[in-house]
Amino acid sequence: MAYTIETSLPETETSLALLKVLAENSFDSILVTDASAKGKIIYANKAFKKLTGHDPSEVIGETPRILQGAATDKKVIDRLTSALKSGKKFEGKAINYKKDGTPFIMYWRVLPIKVGKKIEAWIAIQREGSVI
Ligand SMILES: Cc1cc2nc3c(=O)[nH]c(=O)nc-3n(C[C@H](O)[C@H](O)[C@H](O)COP(=O)(O)O)c2cc1C
Structure with missing residues (x-):
């Protein structure tokens, strides 16, 4: 049998509790x-602050576009936009900027959170650098 979160933790409340601990404590x-076309931020974890310098409370309601700047590769963002439009996942890297303006390579995945269809x-898992 395949081991999934559902088989290992069949109780919904336990799964939710696990996901909260995971999100809050992830190194990534x-x-x-x-799910709106603009993609407004509704959650960011502590590692987001460590990576970008933005406190989660400051970015709620903004879009992740705040991380972009002059050297951000437009082709990568176009690829992400098409993935968002077609409901598919994305993985890539591009130059992003920290709150103080320091450029860095963002390596990230974006995946849809689906309930039924x-x-x-949308969730993004992000880290600095180009290696997985
Ligand atoms: C969940 C999610 C995470 C995103 N994370 C980033 C990111 O880390 N860096 C980035 O440059 N763009 C990121 N984006 C892309 C921008 O938010 C935006 O979708 C993109 O710039 C296209 O919109 P625009 O044409 O208004 O710029 C993310 C989008 C989503 C939905």
């Missing part, structure tokens, strides 16, 4: 946006 930055939110 985690950013969640709503409906996309309810």
Whole structure:
């Protein structure tokens, strides 16, 4: 049998508790946006602050576009935009900027959070550098 979160932790409340601990304590930055076309940030973890310098409370309601700047590769962002439009996952790297303006290579994945077939939110898992 395949071991999934559902088989290992069948109780919904336990799964939710696990996911909260995971998101809050992940070494990788985690950013969640709503499912609107703009993609407004609804959650960011502590590792997001460590990576970007932005406190989660400052970025709620903004879009992750605040991380972009002059040297951000437009082709990568176009690829992400098409993935968002077609409800597919994305993985790539591009230059992003910390709150103080320091450029860095963002390596990230974006995945749809689906309930049934409906996309309810998007999650990004982000880290600095180009290696997985
Ligand atoms: C969940 C999620 C995470 C994102 N994370 C980043 C990111 O880390 N860096 C980045 O440059 N763009 C990121 N984006 C892309 C921008 O938010 C935006 O979708 C993109 O710039 C296209 O919109 P625009 O044409 O208005 O710029 C993310 C988008 C989503 C939905």
